Amino acid sequence: MTSQTANETRPSLAQAADESKLPTALCDLLEPGISVSEFRDALARAVTAVTVVTTNGPGGLAGVTCSAVASVCDTPPTVLVCMNRRSYVNGVIKQNDVLCVNWLSSQQSGVSDMFAGVGKLSMPERFSSGRWHTLATGAPYSADATIALDCRVVEAMEVGTHSVFLARVLATKTHEEEHRDPLVYCRRSYATTRPTAH
Numbered sequence: 484m485t486s487q488t489a490n491e492t493r494p495s496l497a498q499a500a501d502e503s504k505l506p507t508a509l510c511d512l513l514e515p516g517i518s519v520s521e522f523r524d525a526l527a528r529a530v531t532a533v534t535v536v537t538t539n540g541p542g543g544l545a546g547v548t549c550s551a552v553a554s555v556c557d558t559p560p561t562v563l564v565c566m567n568r569r570s571y572v573n574g575v576i577k578q579n580d581v582l583c584v585n586w587l588s589s590q591q592s593g594v595s596d597m598f599a600g601v602g603k604l605s606m607p608e609r610f611s612s613g614r615w616h617t618l619a620t621g622a623p624y625s626a627d628a629t630i631a632l633d634c635r636v637v638e639a640m641e642v643g644t645h646s647v648f649l650a651r652v653l654a655t656k657t658h659e660e661e662h663r664d665p666l667v668y669c670r671r672s673y674a675t676t677r678p679t680a681h
Protein backbone atom coordinates (compact mmCIF):
# COMPACT_ATOMS: atom_id res chain seq x y z
CA MET A 484 0.00 0.00 0.00
CA THR A 485 1.35 3.42 -0.88
CA SER A 486 0.80 6.48 1.25
CA GLN A 487 0.09 9.91 -0.19
CA THR A 488 0.63 13.22 1.51
CA ALA A 489 -1.92 16.01 1.18
CA ASN A 490 0.44 17.87 -1.15
CA GLU A 491 0.70 14.89 -3.51
CA THR A 492 -3.07 14.64 -3.95
CA ARG A 493 -3.77 18.38 -4.11
CA PRO A 494 -3.39 19.97 -7.58
CA SER A 495 -1.21 23.05 -7.83
CA LEU A 496 -3.01 26.39 -8.08
CA ALA A 497 -1.78 26.74 -11.66
CA GLN A 498 -3.37 23.35 -12.47
CA ALA A 499 -6.56 24.27 -10.66
CA ALA A 500 -6.80 27.58 -12.49
CA ASP A 501 -6.34 25.77 -15.78
CA GLU A 502 -8.49 22.69 -15.21
CA SER A 503 -11.51 24.24 -13.56
CA LYS A 504 -11.02 27.79 -14.91
CA LEU A 505 -10.88 29.18 -11.36
CA PRO A 506 -10.84 32.97 -11.54
CA THR A 507 -7.72 34.72 -10.29
CA ALA A 508 -9.64 36.17 -7.32
CA LEU A 509 -10.49 32.68 -6.06
CA CYS A 510 -6.85 31.58 -6.39
CA ASP A 511 -5.93 34.66 -4.30
CA LEU A 512 -8.37 33.51 -1.60
CA LEU A 513 -6.97 29.97 -1.59
CA GLU A 514 -3.37 31.14 -1.37
CA PRO A 515 -3.25 34.77 -0.24
CA GLY A 516 -0.24 36.71 -1.44
CA ILE A 517 0.15 40.12 -2.98
CA SER A 518 -2.69 41.72 -4.95
CA VAL A 519 -2.74 41.93 -8.74
CA SER A 520 -2.28 45.73 -8.56
CA GLU A 521 0.72 45.41 -6.19
CA PHE A 522 2.32 42.91 -8.60
CA ARG A 523 1.65 45.13 -11.63
CA ASP A 524 2.81 48.35 -9.93
CA ALA A 525 6.08 46.73 -8.88
CA LEU A 526 6.81 45.30 -12.33
CA ALA A 527 5.86 48.60 -14.01
CA ARG A 528 9.23 49.86 -12.75
CA ALA A 529 11.14 47.06 -14.49
CA VAL A 530 12.53 47.74 -17.96
CA THR A 531 11.38 45.37 -20.69
CA ALA A 532 12.17 45.22 -24.39
CA VAL A 533 9.13 45.66 -26.63
CA THR A 534 8.52 42.96 -29.23
CA VAL A 535 5.82 42.12 -31.74
CA VAL A 536 5.18 38.36 -31.85
CA THR A 537 3.81 37.27 -35.22
CA THR A 538 2.51 34.01 -36.66
CA ASN A 539 1.17 32.66 -39.95
CA GLY A 540 -0.15 29.29 -41.12
CA PRO A 541 -3.40 27.28 -41.14
CA GLY A 542 -4.82 29.46 -38.32
CA GLY A 543 -4.14 32.66 -40.25
CA LEU A 544 -1.89 35.71 -40.07
CA ALA A 545 -1.66 37.49 -36.70
CA GLY A 546 0.61 39.59 -34.48
CA VAL A 547 0.55 41.17 -31.02
CA THR A 548 2.80 43.39 -28.90
CA CYS A 549 4.56 41.43 -26.13
CA SER A 550 7.16 42.38 -23.53
CA ALA A 551 7.04 39.08 -21.61
CA VAL A 552 9.69 37.43 -23.77
CA ALA A 553 12.99 35.91 -22.62
CA SER A 554 15.89 33.79 -23.75
CA VAL A 555 15.75 30.32 -22.10
CA CYS A 556 18.91 28.54 -23.31
CA ASP A 557 21.31 28.41 -26.26
CA THR A 558 21.51 24.60 -26.52
CA PRO A 559 19.10 24.20 -28.20
CA PRO A 560 18.40 27.89 -28.95
CA THR A 561 15.10 28.48 -27.14
CA VAL A 562 13.01 31.49 -26.14
CA LEU A 563 9.82 31.85 -24.15
CA VAL A 564 6.82 34.07 -24.80
CA CYS A 565 4.04 34.71 -22.25
CA MET A 566 0.71 35.55 -23.84
CA ASN A 567 -2.70 36.30 -22.37
CA ARG A 568 -5.06 33.41 -23.05
CA ARG A 569 -7.80 35.90 -23.98
CA SER A 570 -5.68 37.33 -26.80
CA TYR A 571 -6.90 36.36 -30.26
CA VAL A 572 -3.29 35.72 -31.29
CA ASN A 573 -2.83 33.10 -28.55
CA GLY A 574 -5.23 30.69 -30.28
CA VAL A 575 -3.76 31.40 -33.70
CA ILE A 576 -0.22 30.52 -32.51
CA LYS A 577 -1.58 27.24 -31.09
CA GLN A 578 -2.99 26.38 -34.52
CA ASN A 579 0.08 27.46 -36.49
CA ASP A 580 2.79 26.10 -34.11
CA VAL A 581 5.17 28.84 -35.32
CA LEU A 582 5.98 32.36 -34.15
CA CYS A 583 8.49 35.10 -34.90
CA VAL A 584 9.67 37.48 -32.15
CA ASN A 585 10.54 40.96 -33.46
CA TRP A 586 12.46 43.20 -31.02
CA LEU A 587 11.30 46.69 -32.05
CA SER A 588 13.60 49.67 -32.61
CA SER A 589 13.07 53.08 -30.98
CA GLN A 590 11.41 54.38 -34.17
CA GLN A 591 8.67 51.73 -33.91
CA SER A 592 6.50 52.88 -30.97
CA GLY A 593 3.62 53.35 -33.44
CA VAL A 594 4.02 49.71 -34.52
CA SER A 595 3.90 48.65 -30.87
CA ASP A 596 0.68 50.63 -30.30
CA MET A 597 -0.95 49.21 -33.43
CA PHE A 598 -0.14 45.58 -32.48
CA ALA A 599 -1.35 46.29 -28.93
CA GLY A 600 -4.80 47.01 -30.42
CA VAL A 601 -4.72 50.83 -30.71
CA GLY A 602 -6.89 51.77 -33.69
CA LYS A 603 -8.48 48.30 -33.68
CA LEU A 604 -7.01 47.41 -37.09
CA SER A 605 -7.63 43.96 -38.58
CA MET A 606 -4.68 41.57 -38.70
CA PRO A 607 -4.03 42.07 -42.47
CA GLU A 608 -4.20 45.88 -41.94
CA ARG A 609 -1.58 45.66 -39.18
CA PHE A 610 0.88 44.15 -41.68
CA SER A 611 0.00 46.47 -44.59
CA SER A 612 2.45 49.21 -43.55
CA GLY A 613 6.18 48.81 -42.82
CA ARG A 614 8.57 46.25 -44.31
CA TRP A 615 7.44 42.70 -43.46
CA HIS A 616 9.20 39.62 -44.91
CA THR A 617 9.55 35.96 -43.94
CA LEU A 618 12.42 33.69 -42.88
CA ALA A 619 12.06 29.90 -42.29
CA THR A 620 8.55 29.42 -40.90
CA GLY A 621 6.41 31.92 -42.82
CA ALA A 622 5.71 34.05 -39.73
CA PRO A 623 6.40 37.71 -40.68
CA TYR A 624 9.51 39.55 -39.51
CA SER A 625 9.91 43.32 -39.52
CA ALA A 626 12.92 44.54 -41.51
CA ASP A 627 12.89 47.65 -39.27
CA ALA A 628 13.23 45.66 -36.03
CA THR A 629 16.60 45.33 -34.27
CA ILE A 630 16.42 41.51 -34.13
CA ALA A 631 13.94 38.89 -35.35
CA LEU A 632 13.96 35.27 -34.12
CA ASP A 633 11.88 32.89 -36.23
CA CYS A 634 10.71 29.91 -34.18
CA ARG A 635 8.78 26.66 -34.01
CA VAL A 636 6.68 26.20 -30.86
CA VAL A 637 7.89 23.10 -28.97
CA GLU A 638 5.72 23.39 -25.86
CA ALA A 639 2.82 25.46 -24.54
CA MET A 640 1.85 25.46 -20.87
CA GLU A 641 -0.98 27.29 -19.16
CA VAL A 642 -0.10 29.38 -16.08
CA GLY A 643 -3.08 31.26 -14.64
CA THR A 644 -4.23 33.89 -17.14
CA HIS A 645 -1.37 33.29 -19.60
CA SER A 646 0.07 30.67 -21.96
CA VAL A 647 3.83 30.22 -21.85
CA PHE A 648 5.18 29.22 -25.26
CA LEU A 649 8.62 27.59 -25.44
CA ALA A 650 9.92 28.07 -28.95
CA ARG A 651 12.98 26.68 -30.79
CA VAL A 652 14.78 29.31 -32.87
CA LEU A 653 15.16 28.22 -36.52
CA ALA A 654 16.40 31.46 -38.11
CA THR A 655 17.54 34.94 -37.08
CA LYS A 656 17.69 38.36 -38.73
CA THR A 657 19.54 41.34 -37.33
CA HIS A 658 19.16 44.92 -38.59
CA GLU A 659 21.93 46.16 -40.89
CA GLU A 660 22.60 49.09 -38.47
CA GLU A 661 24.52 47.40 -35.66
CA HIS A 662 23.77 50.16 -33.13
CA ARG A 663 20.07 50.64 -33.85
CA ASP A 664 18.43 51.80 -30.60
CA PRO A 665 15.89 49.42 -29.04
CA LEU A 666 12.33 50.27 -27.97
CA VAL A 667 11.86 49.59 -24.26
CA TYR A 668 8.92 50.02 -21.87
CA CYS A 669 9.25 51.30 -18.29
CA ARG A 670 6.90 53.17 -15.91
CA ARG A 671 4.11 52.60 -18.48
CA SER A 672 5.95 54.67 -21.14
CA TYR A 673 8.15 53.96 -24.14
CA ALA A 674 11.86 54.81 -23.89
CA THR A 675 15.18 53.74 -25.35
CA THR A 676 18.62 52.91 -23.98
CA ARG A 677 21.78 55.01 -23.86
CA PRO A 678 25.25 53.84 -22.77
CA THR A 679 26.16 54.98 -19.23
CA ALA A 680 29.25 57.15 -18.68
CA HIS A 681 31.17 54.33 -16.89
Ligand SMILES: Cc1cc2nc3c(=O)[nH]c(=O)nc-3n(C[C@H](O)[C@H](O)[C@H](O)COP(=O)(O)OP(=O)(O)OC[C@H]3O[C@@H](n4cnc5c(N)ncnc54)[C@H](O)[C@@H]3O)c2cc1C
Nearest residue numbers: 548549550551565566567570571599600603604605606668
Ligand atom coordinates in the same frame (compact mmCIF):
# COMPACT_ATOMS: atom_id res chain seq x y z
C1 LIG B 1 4.36 47.52 -24.17
C2 LIG B 1 3.32 46.41 -24.15
C3 LIG B 1 3.69 45.13 -23.79
C4 LIG B 1 2.75 44.08 -23.77
N1 LIG B 1 3.15 42.83 -23.43
C5 LIG B 1 2.28 41.81 -23.47
C6 LIG B 1 2.71 40.48 -23.18
O1 LIG B 1 3.88 40.23 -22.89
N2 LIG B 1 1.79 39.48 -23.25
C7 LIG B 1 0.47 39.74 -23.59
O2 LIG B 1 -0.32 38.79 -23.63
N3 LIG B 1 0.05 40.97 -23.88
C8 LIG B 1 0.90 42.02 -23.84
N4 LIG B 1 0.48 43.28 -24.14
C9 LIG B 1 -0.95 43.48 -24.49
C10 LIG B 1 -1.21 43.12 -25.97
O3 LIG B 1 -0.29 43.76 -26.81
C11 LIG B 1 -2.61 43.53 -26.44
O4 LIG B 1 -2.85 44.86 -26.07
C12 LIG B 1 -3.72 42.66 -25.93
O5 LIG B 1 -3.46 41.30 -26.21
C13 LIG B 1 -5.04 43.02 -26.65
O6 LIG B 1 -4.84 42.82 -28.02
P1 LIG B 1 -5.93 43.24 -29.12
O7 LIG B 1 -6.42 44.62 -28.88
O8 LIG B 1 -5.34 42.92 -30.44
O9 LIG B 1 -7.20 42.39 -28.75
P2 LIG B 1 -7.61 40.92 -29.15
O10 LIG B 1 -9.00 40.77 -28.63
O11 LIG B 1 -6.61 39.90 -28.77
O12 LIG B 1 -7.64 40.93 -30.74
C14 LIG B 1 -8.49 41.77 -31.41
C15 LIG B 1 -8.05 41.81 -32.88
O13 LIG B 1 -7.85 40.48 -33.35
C16 LIG B 1 -8.37 40.37 -34.66
N5 LIG B 1 -9.42 39.31 -34.63
C17 LIG B 1 -10.20 38.96 -33.58
N6 LIG B 1 -11.00 37.95 -33.91
C18 LIG B 1 -10.71 37.64 -35.19
C19 LIG B 1 -11.18 36.66 -36.10
N7 LIG B 1 -12.10 35.76 -35.77
N8 LIG B 1 -10.64 36.62 -37.33
C20 LIG B 1 -9.68 37.50 -37.69
N9 LIG B 1 -9.20 38.45 -36.87
C21 LIG B 1 -9.70 38.51 -35.65
C22 LIG B 1 -8.91 41.72 -35.05
O14 LIG B 1 -7.88 42.38 -35.79
C23 LIG B 1 -9.10 42.42 -33.75
O15 LIG B 1 -8.91 43.81 -33.84
C24 LIG B 1 1.40 44.34 -24.15
C25 LIG B 1 1.02 45.64 -24.55
C26 LIG B 1 1.97 46.66 -24.55
C27 LIG B 1 1.56 48.04 -25.00
